[in-house]
Amino acid sequence: MLNLYAKILKTGVLTEKVSKPAHDETFEQIGNSLKQVVDKHFRGSLAIRQVDAGSCNGCELEIHALNNVFYDVERFGIHFVASPRHADILMVTGPVSRHMEVALKRTYEATADPKWVIAIGDCGACGGEFGISYASCGAVSNVIPVDLTITGCPPTPLALLQGLLILCGKFK
């Protein structure tokens, strides 16, 4: 047990290091201005429900990375929730497979208003490598209304946070 505490102390708070210019300075600035928007409109709490509607799982890996110690997205009041009932934002990765079409629509309906949808990745934005086919509806916007797209294959954690800010800017 002592080893564990020693390791925690030795590791220190890495999240602070991100604010230093050498480490993703833009990210920290975006994070702070985002926090102001979130504080004002959502009382410091923005709840995201992530839905994989057909992704190759690459986008999921980078969305997960938002929660690691370097990005620590929760310090800005942004957190991922387990139910669309608790969510302000649906973060949808695509393309939307036809087998997920209704499940995605129902998730959208289950999300309380006001709600926003972010389509993640090239596939979510335009169908990407998969496009529209007998098995794929392509872009998320072909299935539910989308407020913002964040492109990239997959988008980096930084791009994801930038995207969240743009969406919040729309709230004003």
Place this chain on the structure above:
Amino acid sequence: MTDQHNDIIARFCKQLEEQNVKATLLSPSSLPPNQVLEIEAGAWGRAAETALNCQWRWAGVWAEQLDSQFSVCSCFEQQGIYLILRCYLSTSHPRLPSQAHFFWAADRTERNVQDMFGIQFEDHPDPRRWTRHQAWNVNEYPLRKDFPASGVNNTETPPDKSYPFLKAQGASVYEIPVGPIHAGIIEPGHFRFTAIGETVLNLEERLGYIHKGIEKIAEGRNPASLAKLAGRVSGDCTVSHAWAACLAMERAAEIEITTRAAFLRGILAERERVINHLWDLGALCNDVGFAFAFYQFGRLRELWLRENQAFFGHRLLMDKIVPGGVVIDMTPEIDKKIRTSIKYLCKELDELMAIIDENSSLEDRFLAAGILSPELATALGALGFVGRASSQSFDVRHDAAYAPYTQLDVKVPVEDQGDVASRLWVRYKELRVALRLLEEMLDRIPAGELTVTWKIPPAGAAGFSAVESWRGEILCFIRFSDNNTISRYWPRDPSVINWPALEKLVLGNIVPDFPVCNKSVNGSYSGHDL
């Protein structure tokens, strides 16, 4: 081919003969370096029974539509030899006996062939559909050439409400339906539990929710475009799937990449292994509430992701393997930095694994949870760390080595408890092996070109490859039509084989242990559903 390999195949042919199965070994093989054995369709089941008796592992089945007939291939492996059984069927009433009576792994995969091609496996033990939900009709078969990739009827796809799940009856039995959308940042699929109290009586998986038509939209692509698609079969295996596809295409085109390019591919693949194993070690601990390890391993993983970006231009290393070679290179500066970070990671792992090893609550949750016995693992043909945690020592890099692993000494760690703890420790040991391999590759990488000139393969040329991803063996079959275009792409992700293992190993465990059991197998939904 060594004499020993020839003996194994000759013995199998002799056994087939004794069973009155007429078999022709193609010479020269149409899919070198692997062997192809043509048999009559009527003997498809008997051939599988003979293969079982001769201790072959069943590894996959695929079909393709040729000019006036279908061909069906099933792939067997023994001591690193891949043997492909092939038969031909008429397009009017394509039917053949099932191999699922003898190999569990053939069950869903044959149903997939049935859904996609309309080829009927006559005596299949489970006649239900598998890949098809409601996006196309029962009498439509997407992988037939007359089915348009754009689909026939693209109105809203209704939910798949009529799939007949196995029912259990009794006063205290109840069902828990989970998914397709799960409560987390995770891919979609449906799990139907039958439970008594907290104990899992049965688990039935229903996958196919993210079927994106990968095999169909591969048709007509050029090699570069196919490599890009292959890199998106399963995002966490992007390097390995792209490698498998490129290797199959290169074999079809009869070109050989440079040794330098092979080493660079190896470096990418081992980095992918390191990153994914780091993620799984953290996530396994997180699933039993040990957040410390989740954040520590997440930290180490992010450092390597950033290095991937800095050294090779992409965090997940997508699109770095191309037909004919690679589009990255190694410089003395990168070499030095990678060595430094390997040393750092080794030191960190020593510290962290000591903490994990002495944590009694982790031991309590991991030990004896989700046991997959070695016998069951053999019967299922379990792959990767799932197999190796249950005494299955197979590793393509070791047993059917391809460049650069032909020049390297790949150690294959094996455990025999078959529980969650074994699957965690096998991952850790594989991670250490990967780090050693990386150092060895840095030591020995020769000078040379990064790519060789692509040679357009003749119409009908085909290639087959096997590559060891971090998740296990990936198989890939590719056929070209004329003008350098793909007419068939069949990737087989290890998840296809390992998903049924989860159904078995969770039995008798309590429902709250399902997340950690699931994570310990960590199947790819996308790689399975295609």
